[in-house]
Amino acid sequence: MTIKRSAAILGLVLATIAGNALAADPIRIGVPVGLSGANSVVAPGVVQASELAVAEINARGGVLGRPLELVVADDGSGAAGAQKAFDSLIFQKKVDVLISMETSAARNAALPIVARGKVPYIYTSFYEGRSCSPYMYVNAWVPEQQVPPIVDYFAGELKAKKYFLIGSDYAFGRGMLAFTKAYIGKTGGSVVGEEYLPMDGTDWTAIISKVKASGADALVTSTAGGAPNVTLTKQLRAAGVNLPYGNLAVDEGTAKGMGGDATGIFISASYVTGIESPANKAFLAAMQAKFGGELKTPNDLTVPQYEAIYAYKAAVEKAGSAKADDVLKALGSVAVDGPRGTIAMSAQHHAPLTMYLGQVQPDGSVKVISSFKDVTPGAQCPDLKS
């Protein structure tokens, strides 16, 4: 009798706790991002995209009845800052998942911490490729996806044979151009010049004179974002270089900032604001309504962030719980519809993406010239299952 009663009371208590937990206990999403330092230009946009996704999902009842909660941490845009931010998010704030864009250096520094904490991590920045961890999924592009649209267009439509490559002297710049060079070889073209300047270099004089002397029919550049990209473009234009110009490192916001000098530049991205789809239009309208004058133009770094939160929601719902192991299994198999189309991180933890070739117009907007459906990332992580 007493045992029965005790058991009944205990059961009741447990049920109440569990019930309360279901109703109130939020799922915490950690967003380590560079609010200070080099990434501070794009980070506010990443936070805005996260806030919109979380607000939309919570307005429709959350995930498995639990609301989502954002925990944003500043990583200072560097490796040391990222280690602190990831450590604090995983072990102190006890987040259920990490979703963010990071520099490659910061991502590499943080991955061992992610592995120690056994937390799912969705990486939402394009990068140079081949970073593999059982805990990490990537929903942004790698060189295999970004470079071919530009080179195919130059070789096919513009009949370019001779290319000149210019980059900033660092891992991403050299990595992108090494891939570009190999790919140009496959299309039957040749590279007549390949030059680099240090990341803080601002004087492109000698390189530009070489471009003019080389007889190249097309130019592909991969500089560090911001200042080097702007100085190179301005100096090219001042020197009268009007070759077809593919820029692997420019986004719509920067192109707008460059004014007339950016006109005619070709860019390749998985997201441009000009995508003509109902999902993109709804997304842009919702961003405008939520942030108004404070809105940062959505771009190829902020939209994947928005979609990744939906991908996580889908994975939790498919797994039936927010437990890390179950979610990690589900993340590779769920597909979500977002501004960039339907995306699944199904190719060795990377995602086939529809890539857009755009050209900058005189008013700074980007016009989509053609799109390339579901470009595969290739063999990024052959050692990972699924």
Added chain:
Amino acid sequence: MLTLALDIATTAAILFIVSAGLLIVFGVMKIINFAHGALITAGAYAALVGMRLGLPAWMAPFLAFMVGGLLGMAIESVVVRRLYRRPLDAILATWGLGIVLGQAVIVGFGREVQFVAAPVAGTIGLGGTDYSLYRLLLVAAALAIGIGFTFVLNGTRLGLSTRAVILNETLAEGLGINAVFVRFLTFGIGSGLGAAAGALITPLASVDPNMGIPWLINAFMLVMVSGSALSTLAVACLVLGGMQVVISTFVSPILGGLAIAVLAAIALRLRPEGFARA
């Protein structure tokens, strides 16, 4: 070959424009103004404000000169004046001021890259090649600055007082020259020139809060090897800037970017007085 010669001439002109203000301050005061980079930045943002106010592009360098001049005079009378006998502290103080100015620019304009319209665009045909018209204009600007200041130093009363202060400050003060005022004015003019340089390079540079720093480093090395005369600065710009272009063209742009700093260090090791005659 002609392109190479033009590259060298225009690169030297840009270096001269950027370094002249630093040299003038160094010549009179024997201190290096490490806020020079921030003044270059301030000048570029003055050009941006001028454009937003609808002023014609050719006025930007003059507007920048005034903004930089006023900033320089304020800096001199508040901070630098107290540090003439402590040149090492002056380096620290002006470097710190540069950081403060940079942050002020971030607060006012944000971190992002800004766009300033160029007064002229396009190229001009020259002996079979076409070359950037704006870069050629900068050669004219450099000549104007060089000739203008040579005239001020050698042909005016202020110039005479300035040269007296450069040669022997104590004696100059004994003769009734107000050295404090000469320094105040010189610092203002040097700062104004730095800012005007910032406005002049905007069509070729990125306008962002840190844009002045790489220029400051080259200007510093050039001033170190030139001593205190504008003529030796012109020679240093031609020689070291020329080496930068030649190395970038024939060896590697990465090594070219180091040329000025490395060659200046070597020049000072072999010949401590640099390009100055003695």
